[in-house]
Amino acid sequence: MLSVISPAKRLDWADRAVEMTEPAFTADAAALARVARRLSAAELGKLMDISPALAKLNAERFRDFETDGAEARPAAFAFAGDTYLGLEAASLDAEDLRFAQDRLRILSGLYGLLRPLDAIKAYRLEMGSRLRTAKGETLYAWWGDRLARALNDEAARLGTGTLINCASVEYFSAVDLGALELEVITPQFLEDKPGGPKIVSFFAKRARGAMARFIIERRLTDPAAILDFDAGGYAHAPELSAPGKPAFLRRAEAAEKAA
Numbered sequence: 001m002l003s004v005i006s007p008a009k010r011l012d013w014a015d016r017a018v019e020m021t022e023p024a025f026t027a028d029a030a031a032l033a034r035v036a037r038r039l040s041a042a043e044l045g046k047l048m049d050i051s052p053a054l055a056k057l058n059a060e061r062f063r064d065f066e067t068d069g070a071e072a073r074p075a076a077f078a079f080a081g082d083t084y085l086g087l088e089a090a091s092l093d094a095e096d097l098r099f100a101q102d103r104l105r106i107l108s109g110l111y112g113l114l115r116p117l118d119a120i121k122a123y124r125l126e127m128g129s130r131l132r133t134a135k136g137e138t139l140y141a142w143w144g145d146r147l148a149r150a151l152n153d154e155a156a157r158l159g160t161g162t163l164i165n166c167a168s169v170e171y172f173s174a175v176d177l178g179a180l181e182l183e184v185i186t187p188q189f190l191e192d193k194p195g196g197p198k199i200v201s202f203f204a205k206r207a208r209g210a211m212a213r214f215i216i217e218r219r220l221t222d223p224a225a226i227l228d229f230d231a232g233g234y235a236h237a238p239e240l241s242a243p244g245k246p247a248f249l250r251r252a253e254a255a256e257k258a259a
Helices: 026-037 041-048 052-063 082-087 094-103 139-143 146-158 201-217 223-228 252-258
Strands: 002-005 072-074 104-108 112-114 119-121 162-166 183-185 188-193 196-198 234-236 247-250
Touching (some): 002 146, 041 052, 094 104, 104 146, 104 201, 162 201, 162 223, 183 223, 188 252, 201 223
Parallel strands (some): 002 162, 162 183, 188 247
Antiparallel strands (some): 104 112, 188 196
């Protein structure tokens, strides 16, 4: 099986002693960076609803994107958001990374689809950004059905018909389901609250990364095996599950122990 996760807004630019690979959509990333480079810092700030300081930083990043001085880092190590707190790529060993490189993909507004060790340059460009290009008004229009077709190809290489979706709605919406030829399984992570089970964004994002790590560490290839997921105190909750959407519930006492 193949798994996908979202990228992160925050970056960890520490140097990593790992051999990097080239992203499949490098030319697209350069083309989108050239489009973004034409925007002023103020326009970038409005596009992504970010502070003037962040807008200025990202304007500089896009300006320098294609220069030799723009340093690159391996994607799974460079992203530092909530999902990556669960993934903890820095503590994966060489065999873990080899498995992840084969079976884990990161959806990206700029790079499209990344392997964990693919080299990325510092950027911020969320998939939901309404960046106007020659292909349309959004990044969804830019990517069209290409990410779905790329995932089909990856799955065919692995001999699998299943995709474990640990990405957000914003990012997985870039995968054209009409073109995707795979069964999609989207785990749901809930917290046990006084008013009933509830999805809490921060915890759910972290759990998605932990699920990706669980799959990697256990070398899972059978989709049914993800039901044994127990990281962070979660347990499969059949009564809350639906077809293609297995639910995992964390009791309050388990959440306290995991904190």
